[in-house]
Amino acid sequence: MQTNEQAQKSYAQLVKKVSPNSPILKNCILAFFSGGAICTLGEVLFQFFQNKGFAEDTAALLVSGCLIVLSAVLTALGIYGKLGKHCGAGTEVPITGFANSVVSPAIEYKNAGLVLGMAAKMFVIAGPVIVYGILSSIVVGVVYYFLGG
């Protein structure tokens, strides 16, 4: 069988023709509604805490905390993974997705020990988000310092 560059090119076309596509429209709609539902839940909690007499910034912190705990518990129960299968970006993008990405490797690697397993592997997925999150916030901070006045 020919494996030269030309054969590879025409093969790539055949693969593209034969391979099924992801149902993008369906995925987008599900992501929109599921992501929106999580945000709505956050808003409900926010109002709840404010009604209980918490200041705005404290209430916001409490909302984040609640959503993180909820996501961690659902991940441990194996429910969040199943939700993610249907909701896609909807459950991945909000803060709950971040919690899921930390708890998942922690569970998966806990049998390799608490230090070299769970703790070391905990940030294999979330790590890049933290690194580039901090990096870009520094850049924005510097720009703001000079231009923002």
Added chain:
Amino acid sequence: MQKRIGKQTVRLQTPVSILATASTVGQKEGDGPLGAYFDVVEPDSMMGEDSWEKAESRFVAKNMELALKKANLEAAQMDYVLCGDLLNQCIGTTFGIKDFGIPFLGLFGACATVGEAMSVGSMLIDGGFAEHILCGASSHFCSAEKQFRFPLPLGIQRPQSTTWTVTGDGAMVLAKNKTGPFITEITTGKIIDMGVTDANNMGAAMAPAAVDVLLSHFQDTGRTPEDYDIIVSGDLGSVGHQIVIELMQKEGYDMQNRYTDCGLKIYDPNTQDTHAGGSGCACAAVTFCSYFYPQLKEGKLKRMLFLPTGALLSADSVQQKLPIPAISHAVVIESALPNERNEKRNEKRNEKRNDERKSGQVNTV
């Protein structure tokens, strides 16, 4: 007698018996279309262990023991054990068979491992180096996901072209001069790299290797697809299966009617959410051991061309954007030897005659 025919094929001087096979799978496989054919369906994919890797080793140990039991042989009677899996350094295999005390040759052919084991095993027996050989292959959905993709509880969407790694172990006992079915010919595949880099489309990465070994086999033996009752690839799934048909069509071979894939057989994509089908070392191994072997044994299939397929990638090679080279090994399995087939036919004819005679006698009495 010349054992080597053509560039990649050997014809065994003394065909090697597949004495017995055993298959142990997880619950998802048990719920699939082949559920009734497996020897054991394990409801607990952890197998009472605390890690996926240990669980895979339990699958290996239990199923290899079962294969020996079905062959009425002891581990001490095995001259070699030939097997492998997908985990780094084949630890699924090692910790499964370490207490057997059988001389061990570890094999890695990714998901084509069972074909490699059958090939090497039958050559060892035909060469006169062994009498009995235990061979097989295993994989576990969870240990494979952990090693090659993401932690299991992570909520992600799998693309439609992905396949689902089969959990289980397929094992068989090869023996010299016993009853059928027999391994008669082997075509060893070459590494084929068509530049596919998408690790979510293994069928596409592996299909060219299957095509290459098919073409070599037909060229070496002078046969065509019509010479086989069935041609079965390992774990190409719906995408790779379609590609093989199209590429073979271009080469002038019509595969449509007699070609299938273990990855298509093992799951129901409509109800089991497996997308393009099954994959993993165990996919070809358990499907052959449970579904095709009995059909060969009963003579429902006379001659089968079995070509497990493997993607030779690692998590690192994918991250470094290397292409996914693939391999496929073809093994010809025949239900009976040509002269034996005639004998069987004669036997049946005689039996029939005897029956007729007997019934005739009963009538006259």
